[in-house]
Amino acid sequence: MASADSSNVGSSTQANTAPSTNSTADAQQADATPTAAGRAGDAASEGEAETKIAVSNLNFWYGDDTHALQDITMDVKANRVTALIGPSGCGKSTLIRCFNRMNELIPNTTLEGRVHVNGQNIYQADPVAVRRHIGMVFQKPNPFPKTIYKNVIWGARINGYTGDEDALVERCLRQAALWDEVKDSLHGSAYNLSGGQQQRLCIARALAVEPDILLMDEPTSALDPVATGKFEDTISELRSEYTIVVVTHSMQQASRVSDETVFLYMGRLIEMGATEQVFTRPQKERTEAYVTGRFG
Amino acid sequence: MKDHSAFHPQLDKRRRYGTLIAGLLFAATMLGLLVLATLIVDVVTTGSGWLSEQFLTGYPTARPETSGIWPAIVGSLYLMLIVAATTVPLGVGTALYLEEYADEGGLKRIIQLNITNLAGVPSVVYGILGLGVFVYLFDMGSSLLAAGLTLSLLVLPIVVISAQEALRSIPQGVRESAFALGATRSQVIWHHLIPMALPGIMTGVILSLSRAVGETAPLVLVGASLAINFTPAHLLDDFTALPMLVFQWTEEPGASFQELAAAAIIVLMAFLLLMNLSAILLRNHFEDQLAG
Ligand SMILES: Nc1ncnc2c1ncn2[C@@H]1O[C@H](COP(=O)(O)OP(=O)(O)OP(=O)(O)O)[C@@H](O)[C@H]1O
Numbered sequence: 327m328a329s330a331d332s333s334n335v336g337s338s339t340q341a342n343t344a345p346s347t348n349s350t351a352d353a354q355q356a357d358a359t360p361t362a363a364g365r366a367g368d369a370a371s372e373g374e375a376e377t378k379i380a381v382s383n384l385n386f387w388y389g390d391d392t393h394a395l396q397d398i399t400m401d402v403k404a405n406r407v408t409a410l411i412g413p414s415g416c417g418k419s420t421l422i423r424c425f426n427r428m429n430e431l432i433p434n435t436t437l438e439g440r441v442h443v444n445g446q447n448i449y450q451a452d453p454v455a456v457r458r459h460i461g462m463v464f465q466k467p468n469p470f471p472k473t474i475y476k477n478v479i480w481g482a483r484i485n486g487y488t489g490d491e492d493a494l495v496e497r498c499l500r501q502a503a504l505w506d507e508v509k510d511s512l513h514g515s516a517y518n519l520s521g522g523q524q525q526r527l528c529i530a531r532a533l534a535v536e537p538d539i540l541l542m543d544e545p546t547s548a549l550d551p552v553a554t555g556k557f558e559d560t561i562s563e564l565r566s567e568y569t570i571v572v573v574t575h576s577m578q579q580a581s582r583v584s585d586e587t588v589f590l591y592m593g594r595l596i597e598m599g600a601t602e603q604v605f606t607r608p609q610k611e612r613t614e615a616y617v618t619g620r621f622g
Numbered sequence: 623m624k625d626h627s628a629f630h631p632q633l634d635k636r637r638r639y640g641t642l643i644a645g646l647l648f649a650a651t652m653l654g655l656l657v658l659a660t661l662i663v664d665v666v667t668t669g670s671g672w673l674s675e676q677f678l679t680g681y682p683t684a685r686p687e688t689s690g691i692w693p694a695i696v697g698s699l700y701l702m703l704i705v706a707a708t709t710v711p712l713g714v715g716t717a718l719y720l721e722e723y724a725d726e727g728g729l730k731r732i733i734q735l736n737i738t739n740l741a742g743v744p745s746v747v748y749g750i751l752g753l754g755v756f757v758y759l760f761d762m763g764s765s766l767l768a769a770g771l772t773l774s775l776l777v778l779p780i781v782v783i784s785a786q787e788a789l790r791s792i793p794q795g796v797r798e799s800a801f802a803l804g805a806t807r808s809q810v811i812w813h814h815l816i817p818m819a820l821p822g823i824m825t826g827v828i829l830s831l832s833r834a835v836g837e838t839a840p841l842v843l844v845g846a847s848l849a850i851n852f853t854p855a856h857l858l859d860d861f862t863a864l865p866m867l868v869f870q871w872t873e874e875p876g877a878s879f880q881e882l883a884a885a886a887i888i889v890l891m892a893f894l895l896l897m898n899l900s901a902i903l904l905r906n907h908f909e910d911q912l913a914g
């Protein structure tokens with residue numbers, strides 16, 4: 327499985343591309359054991375969903391003092407929606423940003439441990455090639471100051487897309503449930519859209535490079551209930567084609583859209599499992615307190 | 623009804639205080655404007671009588687009636703071209719390096735500190751540097767090139783700092799979402815950061831050009847001519863510039879030369895006005911393009 331899918335992350339150049347930041351030194355060193363890839367293979371042979379992202383012993387620091395992630399080990403299964411939940415400041419954003427090497431854009435950060443995507447250590451690959459296969463939607467809608475059309479097509483263009491651009495833009499906007507609202511103003515500024523529309527535009531933009539995985543950090547925190555509903559429908563429709571990781575503060579949202587739930591608390595992974603189980607039969611007291619709304 | 627007895631609004635007193643402050647601020651603005659207006663009116667009334675085709679297209683002579691400023695106009699234009707051609711790539715490049723590439727740390731802090739300090743160095747000092755380095759060491763003589771490069775050094779910090787400000791004001795989300803789509807750093811820079819920073823960069827460039835075109839001290843030091851009877855055409859030609867003529871004519875005895883100097887100042891001010899206008903137009907143009 328690892329070899330069949332390895333082309334999904336990085337191109338042929340990945341193997342000899344040295345990691346570009348100081349933060350990856352430990353990750354590289356620790357990569358000798360093929361745990362994650364092996365585990366992924368086992369899972370597949372047991373007839374479960376295959377592992378898309380395998381995280382092992384992940385530690386992350388901001389500066390020298392903030393130990394934001396402590397020894398996280400977890401799997402994200404392919405074609406499932408995985409929800410990351412936990413109280414504010416527990417490290418959800420930090421964790422999701424480790425999956426596409428976004429954190430290394432922040433100066434003075436250190437990462438230890440391994441993140442394998444499709445069996446390959448992304449911290450040993452070319453970050454550009456890694457990110458190209460992992461779409462991301464951020465907490466705040468952040469369209470480019472360009473037209474709606476250019477927002478969607480830009481990622482495809484820089485990645486050398488040679489197909490029918492109009493068709494791609496339409497398909498992505500439809501997938502993001504935005505097409506009907508913007509089809510007459512494709513060449514108007516994206517800044518004229520409402521917050522909820524901008525957020526769906528950001529999804530369309532992420533879809534346009536045909537990623538394998540979609541990471542979303544509190545994608546609906548700026549949306550009203552109607553837009554949120556549409557957004558959740560969109561997620562449900564996308565799950566068959568994509569592996570989705572979504573950070574959310576809303577227990578209802580987590581239980582509505584996700585198959586798997588991961589509960590983080592103060593930088594540690596407290597519990598993970600099928601969403602239904604985490605919400606109805608949590609194993610840990612803290613998880614129960616959080617999902618029932620007694621703290622957080 | 624809530625008990626508000628612990629509050630003493632004194633609304634009248636607060637309003638009077640507000641009005642007083644507003645009045646003082648208005649007075650401060652007016653004072654500055656008044657001085658400026660007086661200066662402009664004075665210059666225009668003194669000099670406008672001398673503005674003629676002969677003045678604009680003629681060459682400086684010993685007699686005010688036949689004097690013109692054509693070589694100075696050409697010289698000043700050339701200087702601006704040289705300054706723009708060197709400071710835009712150097713300044714924007716430096717800003718991009720510092721903001722987008724350089725690691726946070728000691729080296730960056732030292733460079734940053736130096737750039738900020740250089741922006742405050744008096745222009746005479748740059749003149750001395752230009753004389754030593756460009757005129758003598760590089761053997762350029764008292765040429766357009768030597769003076770242009772000296773002025774470039776003088777305004778380079780302004781261009782760097784304003785370009786840095788422009789880059790810093792771009793939300794981090796733009797960079798992150800572009801990187802998240804699999805863009806390389808240079809794609810992020812060329813496709814997003816430069817277009818978004820362009821209005822700010824333009825403002826900095828125009829400001830520095832305005833500063834450069836009005837500078838006299840560095841020109842005096844690198845040895846710009848006071849009066850020349852030809853139009854400079856090559857980078858290594860001798861030259862004169864508008865501030866040089868103003869400087870020379872105000873030194874001359876006799877009212878006519880003072881009036882001539884005022885006329886040259888009017889031309890210089892028209893230059894600046896034109897540049898600021900083009901800055902605004904360009905800025906609006908690029909902002910429209912960004913939005914559209
Ligand atoms: N850029 C940063 N620099 C320094 N510390 C940071 C930075 N970003 C996050 N942190 C710290 O790391 C910890 C985890 O932050 P993170 O943003 O991952 O939390 P979160 O779970 O996403 O919270 P929220 O639900 O409020 O978004 C927090 O203690 C936070 O203060």
Ligand SMILES: [Mg+2]
Nearest residue numbers: 418419420543
């Ligand atoms: Mg967060």
